[in-house]
Amino acid sequence: MTVTIYDVAREAGVSMATVSRVVNNNPNVKPQTRKKVFEAIERLGYRPNAVARGLASKKTTTVGVVIPDIANANFAEVARGIEDIANMYHYNIILCNADMRKDKEIRVINTLLEKQVDGLLFMGGTVTDEHLQAFNTSNVPIVLCATTDEKGNMPSVDIDHEGAAFDAVTKLIGEGHRSIAMISGTLKDPAIGYARFQGYKRALEKAGIPYREDFVRVGNYKYESGIEATQYFLELSDRPTAIFAATDEMAIGAIHGLQDAGIAVPGQVSVISVDNSRMASMVRPQLTTVAQPMYDIGAVSMRLLTKLMKKESVENARVTLPHELVQRQSVAGAKA
Amino acid sequence: MTVTIYDVAREAGVSMATVSRVVNNNPNVKPQTRKKVFEAIERLGYRPNAVARGLASKKTTTVGVVIPDIANANFAEVARGIEDIANMYHYNIILCNADMRKDKEIRVINTLLEKQVDGLLFMGGTVTDEHLQAFNTSNVPIVLCATTDEKGNMPSVDIDHEGAAFDAVTKLIGEGHRSIAMISGTLKDPAIGYARFQGYKRALEKAGIPYREDFVRVGNYKYESGIEATQYFLELSDRPTAIFAATDEMAIGAIHGLQDAGIAVPGQVSVISVDNSRMASMVRPQLTTVAQPMYDIGAVSMRLLTKLMKKESVENARVTLPHELVQRQSVAGAKA
C-alpha cells in the first residue's frame, strides 16, 4: 500500500538509517550508496511521511500563521512577506484564517499548537487576555505581526499606528484644513482602531483645533461604512472640508460618497487615509495615504521568528517599522 | 516538560487507553471516570499531540488547499466557502499559497501530501501534466476547485467560463454594440483565459460580427494591464464602443483608462466583465459584470471532497455552477 522507509531500505539493500540519511542530506553516506538509495526511492515512488518524521524528530519545520481575514489585501501582503522569508529558511507555512472572530482565533491557535508547529505568527487583530493565555501554554516562540499586545511583553513587528494617523491629519492641517472629520475603525481595537483615533486627536490638539464629537464616525474598516459615515457628515450643517479615514477602503468609500453627492474631491473636500494598499491607486482621484510597509512587516516578523526558533539571541524583540506619506490626488488646500 | 497522555493517565489513575477514549469522545467511559480524566487534563494543562495522533490513526482530519494567489479577492472568497464547510465537518484546513508559480504549486502539493492531509483542494490555475503526475502519486482524494483539467478526469467544481464570457459579450451586442474589444487574460491558461476568449469569439460569431485581431489585447488579469490595453485601443483609428474584460480588475483598469482620457463610461464606451468581485461596486460607474459564485464553488468542492474522503459514492464528480449577469452602470446602449 503505502511505501515506507523500510521498503526502500530493503529494496536498496541497506538499513533504514541509511535511507534516512540520504533523505535528510546527511553527508555521511558513500556516493555509491546514496545513488542506490535514490534509485530505490524512485522505483518505489517513496514519499517521506512528515507526520512520522515530526513525531520522531520533534520538529515539523512548519510555522503556523493565523490571518484574521483572508479577504483583506493588507494581510495578504503581510503573508507574502512571511512566505518569502519562510521559504528562504526552509520552513513550510500553514495559513489559518480566523474570519475576524476572536473565538476562531483562539481555536486556530490551539489547533496550530496541537499540530506541533515550530513557531507561530499571529497577525493583526486585538490581543486579549484570552489570547495571551493560549500563547502561554505554548512552548514554541510566537511573534505578533502587524499588531502588538498592550502590555508589550510579546515579540512583535508593527508600525506606529498612532504616528501614522498623526502624520495623515497633520498633512491635512498643513494644507490649511481646520474642519477635519474622521472615519475611524472600532475604538475597541487598541492596536489599530484606537491608536489611529488617538493620532487624529493629537494632531488636532497640536494645531489647536478643538475636537468635535460629531466629526467622528466609527466604521468597520469596510468600503460601505466609509460611504455611510460620509453621508452622515454631509448632513451636518457645518460640513468638514477634509476627511481622514482610518483605512484606504473606508477612504474610497468616502470619495465615492462625496462624488455620489456631487461634491468634488479634492476640490471641495479632501480625503486622506492610512494603508497604501493596492486599491489606493485604483480609484479616481487616486488616494493620498500614509503607507504601511506590510510586506516588510511580514518579512521582518518571520525573520525574527526564525531567530527565536533557533534560540539565537535577539537584541530587540519589539520592532516598529517606519511609515511614510504617499501623496497622490485626493488632498488639496482648503479654500481660504 | 511536555505533558503526554501517559502523564494524564497516571494523574487520573487510569490507563492511557481510557484517556484516549475521553479525549476522543468515545462513549464507552463511565461518566465518573470521564470526570476524573478531565480534571487531570485540566490540572496538567494537557494538549493532545496531533502529530502523534496522526501517525497512530493514519488520519489527520486536515485538508490541504493550494491557493494560487493569496492576494486575489476571488480566491479569498472561495477559501471562505471551503472553510465554512470544512468547519462543519470538523476538518482543519491548511492553506498554502503558490504565488502564481507552477513550480511552487507542485512543491506545495507534495508538501501537503507529505504532511498526510486527508484530502486536497487545488484552486484555480492551470492543471498541467506535471500537476496530474503529482496528483497521481497521492492516495487521498483531490478535487479541483475553480478550475478543471482538460481531460476532464478529475473531480472538479467550476463555472462555465466560456458561457459566462459569451453572456457578457452578448449583453453588449444586445445593447447595439458591434465594435467590441476584449481585454483577455493569458491564452495559455485553458481553464480561464482561453475559455473566456472563446466565449467572446462565439458571441461575436453568433451575431455575425467579424473577429478583429486588433480588438484583442492580452493582459495579466491585473488593474494596470487593463489600463494599458485600453490605451492601446484608444490609439486605434477605429475605436471600439465597448470593452469586454476577462476580469473585474482589468475592467476597472479599463474604466479608469477611459476616464483618464476624458471618455465617458458608459456614455461613450461601455465596459463589462466577468467576476463580480467586491470591487465591482467600488468604482464609478459601478461595474456591470457576470457573477461567478465563488463562495459556492468553495463550499461545493469542499462538500464533494468530504464525500470522497468518506468513500461515499458521488453521482456527479464534475460540477458546473451557474453564472448570472449583474447589471450595474457601466453598460449603455450604442449610439445609433
Next chain:
DNA sequence: CTGTTAGCGCTTTCAT
C-alpha cells in the same frame, strides 16, 4: 560510512 535499537505520543485491537 553503515547498521541496531530505542523510542516519539498516540490509537486500537484484544482481553478481561
Next chain:
DNA sequence: ATGAAAGCGCTAACAG
C-alpha cells in the same frame, strides 16, 4: 467499562 500491548513511520544516539 477498562487495561495491556503492539505498532504507526521515522530519527537519533550508539556501536562498530
